[in-house]
Amino acid sequence: MNDIQALLQSDKFKLSIQQRQALSPEDAAKFVSMFESAVRKNQKLLTCSPKSIELAAHKLADLGLTPVDTFNQIYLYHRWNDTVKSNECVIDVGWRGYATLAYKLCGTSIESDVVFEDEGFQCEKGTTTILSHRVNIFADRSEGKVVAAYAKATLPSGMVKYEIMTKLQIEVIKKISIEKNKKLTPAWVNFYTEMARKSVVKRLCKQLNELEKINSIIELENEEDYFESEPIDTSKTAAQRLTDRIKSNIQSKSSAAPAISHEERATLDASWREFEEGEELLPVRPEHEDCVVVL
Structure with a gap:
């Protein structure tokens, strides 16, 4: 819990949110404050790894969604990860x-x-x-x-x-x-x-060709390594970076084999x-x- 609190209050974390959404320092601080409030609503989220908390916030910022919203855009919950033997924070759009x-x-x-x-x-x-x-x-x-x-x-x-x-x-x-x-x-x-x-x-x-960008985002929702490995191009706005990522996902999906096992x-x-x-x-x-x- 102390590690999570230190993460959410760190200048580095606030700067990463500011860069991802091209926000002013004041608006980035508001985003972090709202995200922290959402996390604290569920005490079990405070048992999650700080890294997963950070990635969840980055995912929200990259998608252009807000952590506190009267329209119920997202859900936050915890999930046990057997690989790292720890709870992780998960976003469900x-x-x-x-x-x-x-x-x-x-x-x-x-x-x-x-x-x-x-x-x-x-x-x-x-x-x-x-x-x-x-x-x-x-x-x-x-x-x-x-x-x-x-x-x-x-x-x-x-x-x-x-x-x-x-x-x-x-x-x-x-x-x-x-x-x-x-x-x-x-x-x-x-x-x-x-x-x-x-x-x-x-x-x-999925049935509307006009919504190919949204279909790509539906697939991005389940990508757990994207938000950790992608560098931030601060010369572009958050919307431009999301569009670039969508285009990349569409291209890779068309050329790659289906990532599903025979058992699945x-x-x-x-x-x-x-x-x-x-x-x-x-x-x-x-x-x-x-x-x-x-x-």
Whole structure:
């Protein structure tokens, strides 16, 4: 804890944030103060390695997201790393974070919501897609009553695109997350509806060629070494550096072989087969973990 406090109060750390977001010293200090406040909301984050705390802050700064936000752009939680035998601070970008980046980078407005039982929902597809959601403020809005999630993207041209996922499809994504992380992440435990919205937003982005930059950021979210190894080009703005990194990621993705093992592919294929066959997915209820939603 003392090491983390020393890190967050160091001039070197503040300077790194200032350079990454091209901020004034005063604004960089505000960023650090807000990030420190977000970390202190969860005492378990104070048990994380200082390096992971530093990388989490750098990741936020590089993506252009803020640590304290009324739009809930990110989640912070801790995860045990068997390699270094220590907890590490992990950032989970929420659907509102992707929506913010889509607007900043592509001029695209994204909305998303969840449909519950006892609510009216209708979607008609044709030359023009019509989606209607009649919200019932008295409906039971618990996880078990979720029926579907949907996302809407309004492109700069005015064209509107929709994506819908059923509860079963959302559960498949949740199960894949469990298999990838070896357990259910705190975000799925504490913020199921937000993760459902994130799932459908990510699927919508992947289907739109206009949002290639956002698709690249979705992949960057899982890169754990990028923010540690990339040097900072202080002659460029934060937005320019992020754009350069996105272009590099797109180029490397097109030329590199898929980074997935046969075992991982078999696991993913099995999960999708369960969905296609309509099998019931058993809910997983691991031990509760603390998670901070950045408000």
